[in-house]
Amino acid sequence: MKRRNCLTLAAIAVTMLLASCATKQSAVNDLRAFQQEIDTKGMTYDLNDWKKAAQDYAKINKRIYKHYNDYTAQELEEIGKINGECAASFAKGTAQNIGNKAQGAISLIKGLVEGVKSVIPAK
Numbered sequence: 001m002k003r004r005n006c007l008t009l010a011a012i013a014v015t016m017l018l019a020s021c022a023t024k025q026s027a028v029n030d031l032r033a034f035q036q037e038i039d040t041k042g043m044t045y046d047l048n049d050w051k052k053a054a055q056d057y058a059k060i061n062k063r064i065y066k067h068y069n070d071y072t073a074q075e076l077e078e079i080g081k082i083n084g085e086c087a088a089s090f091a092k093g094t095a096q097n098i099g100n101k102a103q104g105a106i107s108l109i110k111g112l113v114e115g116v117k118s119v120i121p122a123k
Contacts, residue, residue: 024067028079031060035086042093050094057086 038045038053045053064079071079 024064024070027060027063027067028075028082031064031079031082031086034060035082035089038086038089038093042089043096045093050090053090057090 034053034056042050042053061083068076
C-alpha cells in the first residue's frame with residue numbers, strides 16, 4: 001500500500017514536471033513563430049497590425065517571464081536572441097510604415113502645389 005502511494009506521487013510529480021517543461025518550451029516556440037511571422041509579413045502591416053503585434057509580443061513575453069527561473073543560461077540566451085530579432089523586425093517594419101506615410105504626404109503636397117498652380121495664373 002505504501003509503495004503504491006509512493007508510485008502514485010512519483011507519477012504525479014513526473015506529470016507536473018513534464019507539463020511545466022512543455023509550457024515553458026511552448027512559450028519560447030511561440031516567440032520564435034511570432035518573430036518569423038513579423039519578419040516575413042511585417043512589410044505588409046499597417047499601423048493597427050503593428051499595434052496588435054506589440055500586444056501579442058507582450059503576452060508571449062509575459063508567459064516567458066512566468067518561467068524565467070526555470071530556463072537555463074543557454075535557453076535565456078536563445079530567448080534574448082529571438083527578442084533582439086523581434087526588435088529589429090519591429091524597427092524595420094514600423095520605419096517602412098512611417099516612410100510610406102511620409103512619401104504619401106509628400107505626394108499629397110506636390111499634388112496640392114500643382115493644383116494651386118493650375119488655378120492661379122502664372123505671371
